[in-house]
Amino acid sequence: MTRNTQPLSLRVPEPSGRPGDAPDFSHLKLDAAGALDRPAIDARPVQMLDLAFRLIRVLDDEGNALGAWNPRLDAETLKKGLKAMILTRAFDDRMHRAHRQGKTSFYMKCTGEEAIAVAQGMILSREDMGFPTYRQQGLLIARGYPLVDMMNQIYSNASDPIKGRQLPIMYSAKDYGFFTISGNLGTQVPQAVGWAMASAYKGDDKIAIAWIGDGATAEGDFHNALTFASVYRAPVILNVVNNQWAISSFQGIAGGMETTFASKAIGYGLPALRVDGNDFLAVWAATQWAEERARSNQGATVIELFTYRGAPHSTSDDPSRYRPGDEHEKWPLGDPIARLKQHLIALGEWSEEQQAEAEAEAVAQVRAAGKESEAIGTLGQSRPSVKTMFEEVYATEDWRLTEQRREVGV
Amino acid sequence: MVDQTEAPASVAAEGGVQPMNMIQALNSALHVKMAEDPNVLSFGEDAGYFGGVFRVTDQLQQKHGLTRSFDTPISECGLVAAAIGMGAYGLRPVVEIQFADYIYPAYDQIVSEAAKMRYRSGGQFTSPIVVRSPYGGGIFGGQTHSQSPESLFTHIAGLKVVIPSNPYDAKGLLTASIEDGDPVIFLEPKRLYNGPFDGWHQKPVSPWKAQPSAQVPTGKYTVPIGEAAVVREGSDVTILCYGTMVWVSLAGAEHAGVDAEVIDLRTLVPLDIATIEASVKKTGRCVIVHEAPKTSGYGAELSALVQERCFYHLEAPIGRVAGWDTPYPHAFEWEYFPGPERVAAALKAVMTGGAR
Ligand SMILES: Cc1ncc(C[n+]2csc(CCOP(=O)(O)OP(=O)(O)O)c2C)c(N)n1
Numbered sequence: 193m194t195r196n197t198q199p200l201s202l203r204v205p206e207p208s209g210r211p212g213d214a215p216d217f218s219h220l221k222l223d224a225a226g227a228l229d230r231p232a233i234d235a236r237p238v239q240m241l242d243l244a245f246r247l248i249r250v251l252d253d254e255g256n257a258l259g260a261w262n263p264r265l266d267a268e269t270l271k272k273g274l275k276a277m278i279l280t281r282a283f284d285d286r287m288h289r290a291h292r293q294g295k296t297s298f299y300m301k302c303t304g305e306e307a308i309a310v311a312q313g314m315i316l317s318r319e320d321m322g323f324p325t326y327r328q329q330g331l332l333i334a335r336g337y338p339l340v341d342m343m344n345q346i347y348s349n350a351s352d353p354i355k356g357r358q359l360p361i362m363y364s365a366k367d368y369g370f371f372t373i374s375g376n377l378g379t380q381v382p383q384a385v386g387w388a389m390a391s392a393y394k395g396d397d398k399i400a401i402a403w404i405g406d407g408a409t410a411e412g413d414f415h416n417a418l419t420f421a422s423v424y425r426a427p428v429i430l431n432v433v434n435n436q437w438a439i440s441s442f443q444g445i446a447g448g449m450e451t452t453f454a455s456k457a458i459g460y461g462l463p464a465l466r467v468d469g470n471d472f473l474a475v476w477a478a479t480q481w482a483e484e485r486a487r488s489n490q491g492a493t494v495i496e497l498f499t500y501r502g503a504p505h506s507t508s509d510d511p512s513r514y515r516p517g518d519e520h521e522k523w524p525l526g527d528p529i530a531r532l533k534q535h536l537i538a539l540g541e542w543s544e545e546q547q548a549e550a551e552a553e554a555v556a557q558v559r560a561a562g563k564e565s566e567a568i569g570t571l572g573q574s575r576p577s578v579k580t581m582f583e584e585v586y587a588t589e590d591w592r593l594t595e596q597r598r599e600v601g602v
Numbered sequence: 603m604v605d606q607t608e609a610p611a612s613v614a615a616e617g618g619v620q621p622m623n624m625i626q627a628l629n630s631a632l633h634v635k636m637a638e639d640p641n642v643l644s645f646g647e648d649a650g651y652f653g654g655v656f657r658v659t660d661q662l663q664q665k666h667g668l669t670r671s672f673d674t675p676i677s678e679c680g681l682v683a684a685a686i687g688m689g690a691y692g693l694r695p696v697v698e699i700q701f702a703d704y705i706y707p708a709y710d711q712i713v714s715e716a717a718k719m720r721y722r723s724g725g726q727f728t729s730p731i732v733v734r735s736p737y738g739g740g741i742f743g744g745q746t747h748s749q750s751p752e753s754l755f756t757h758i759a760g761l762k763v764v765i766p767s768n769p770y771d772a773k774g775l776l777t778a779s780i781e782d783g784d785p786v787i788f789l790e791p792k793r794l795y796n797g798p799f800d801g802w803h804q805k806p807v808s809p810w811k812a813q814p815s816a817q818v819p820t821g822k823y824t825v826p827i828g829e830a831a832v833v834r835e836g837s838d839v840t841i842l843c844y845g846t847m848v849w850v851s852l853a854g855a856e857h858a859g860v861d862a863e864v865i866d867l868r869t870l871v872p873l874d875i876a877t878i879e880a881s882v883k884k885t886g887r888c889v890i891v892h893e894a895p896k897t898s899g900y901g902a903e904l905s906a907l908v909q910e911r912c913f914y915h916l917e918a919p920i921g922r923v924a925g926w927d928t929p930y931p932h933a934f935e936w937e938y939f940p941g942p943e944r945v946a947a948a949l950k951a952v953m954t955g956g957a958r
Contacts (some may be wrong), residue, residue: 204650356932356934357744376706376707377676397888410677411707439647514651581938593894
């Protein structure tokens with residue numbers, strides 16, 4: 193008879209640095225740009241297991257595009273992407289300031305993650321449906337959704353497209369392929385699978401794309417989504433945006449210590465790509481690969497986008513209390529805007545002057561939209577009619593709501 | 603307010619009394635219990651190193667160690683289920699759900715498992731866990747950071763439901779909940795975390811320091827589960843309320859100029875029915891105030907109980923003031939949140955025979 197006489201002990205994962213420590217990224221194994229092969233889109237998931245553990249990169253440190261994953265985009269597309277990223281950052285900066293000035297109750301930036309939503313929003317069409325979480329504002333911006341409508345939503349003012357009901361940044365834009373955002377983490381991912389199943393059931397050609405944070409992959413909903421996507425071969429792209437932090441918890445708490453987030457797909461028999469999320473070209477190429485796969489009826493792909501959340505989690509957060517202050521500056525994969533700019537300059541298609549011009553233009557565009565939206569009103573200064581509080585709870589109002597609405601006097 | 607500055611007999615001899623807000627009082631309860639009992643653990647999303655987004659678990663990890671207070675994956679279902687397993691082993695886990703709106707992913711584990719553990723195992727297994735969570739409106743959190751889910755838990759046999767309204771009660775009730783052998787849903791009114799609420803959204807909020815109930819013993823004491831507090835004695839009408847609505851009710855009574863007896867239920871299950879019954883029989887009238895939507899809210903249960911037990915003493919129909927039957931809308935927070943005017947209107951209605 194054997195007996196375990198060793199006392200057991202509990203392991204609690206800890207990050208490589210805390211406030212006051214020097215940032216330490218020595219644990220990251222980063223592949224060189226162009227190092228990985230690009231499988232055929234009909235490759236079987238078991239033939240490409242290494243792509244779940246390594247890192248697909250196209251842009252090298254000098255701004256050259258290398259290897260089989262280079263999507264060979266024309267300069268116009270690259271410039272369009274760069275400008276949308278610049279505009280996204282300018283929008284974030286202005287709205288973050290608007291919160292500080294008391295104009296709204298809340299805001300969330302996507303600083304450092306702009307390449308993801310912008311590239312992916314450009315690849316898919318508006319007829320496809322995006323099931324975003326709260327850091328995909330770049331998708332709306334890349335598709336030309338009016339900035340003033342985004343701001344009206346953030347200010348819950350009289351022109352808010354969703355009538356003052358949702359927390360700021362929880363947009364809903366059906367015509368732009370942007371599903372209504374939920375505050376409950378992860379719920380959108382299995383819904384995206386269901387939407388994709390419906391397209392397949394109807395014999396349509398639309399696909400779905402969903403995003404979830406590294407932290408939220410711990411929710412059961414993520415795993416439900418993988419099961420359904422695999423069983424029904426749903427035409428969907430499932431993105432895990434690994435920006436290293438879930439509020440104060442590092443990605444090891446979500447299960448990123450022992451394996452990668454991409455590799456979670458393997459047990460479900462789904463193909464998985466792990467991608468440099470700060471590399472516009474790599475994000476583009478991986479998404480295009482997954483898109484072709486979905487459109488040719490071969491089912492779902494899981495993409496881990498490896499990036500860093502540069503800004504606080506939200507306006508309610510202070511990251512200096514839980515991570516080294518300069519961790520973002522030291523992020524070895526750089527900044528997505530700077531890298532695409534460098535690439536365009538290396539191609540001879542862009543210059544520092546054009547960059548400065550584009551930045552100034554973005555600030556002006558955001559300022560103009562800001563003036564327009566603020567003229568309608570910031571939070572509390574202007575609102576939809578109180579009557580709207582009782583509308584659309586059901587398709588038609590029942591007696592309770594009628595009575596309650598009358599009690600409010602509307 | 604009832605003067606609660608006098609420390610009860612159960613206060614540890616070494617402890618003095620300190621002004622605390624509700625966050626500090628809850629934090630103190632956890633520190634004291636963890637120091638006393640190595641079986642007490644505290645965990646949740648962002649609840650370890652960072653001490654929770656509302657700071658209720660501040661310094662627990664630094665003081666009591668990494669394996670006693672830690673961050674969990676964002677999996678409410680997973681963390682509550684882990685707590686149930688730990689509780690079955692003999693530990694006393696206190697878990698934090700970051701906002702009560704995120705309790706739903708854990709609902710099955712709480713309702714089907716924790717609640718029924720003792721009963722279905724013939725007493726062989728129990729689930730002595732505490733699920734703590736901030737609830738209610740008042741911070742412009744929109745529909746996913748503002749809900750009041752208490753009635754969903756009072757409906758489930760096997761669960762206790764506790765909701766404090768001030769720092770003194772918060773610490774005493776949390777301590778009692780940790781010591782309780784049953785699963786406790788402990789809902790913390792986040793509108794009251796940093797200061798009391800005068801009921802009027804427009805007026806500046808005063809600090810807890812000015813309130814007698816903020817004089818909190820630093821040592822251990824308990825406020826027993828199942829005892830309501832009469833926070834204002836009165837003869838015209840009984841107001842039944844809990845959490846943030848205690849403050850709104852006090853303001854509403856003052857606004858209406860009605861001599862109301864205000865009862866802070868403190869625990870919804872088990873309910874202090876004797877205090878309620880005695881009060882309604884004395885006043886002959888009853889108004890119930892809660893923030894959760896009216897339909898199937900806890901007010902419906904209270905109303906039925908009062909009607910069953912006090913029918914022949916009632917001089918007017920029972921009044922209910924509650925949140926509307928809509929999701930909690932961001933821009934209309936103050937129209938949604940029952941305020942003193944609505945309480946005053948209900949008081950006047952019951953005083954004049956209850957005509958709607
Ligand atoms: C079901 C649920 N639980 C908890 C929360 C609170 N919460 C909001 S964001 C967040 C962190 C999410 O981190 P991650 O998924 O990594 O996304 P990121 O913010 O890093 O983009 C938490 C815990 C929530 N919104 N929903």
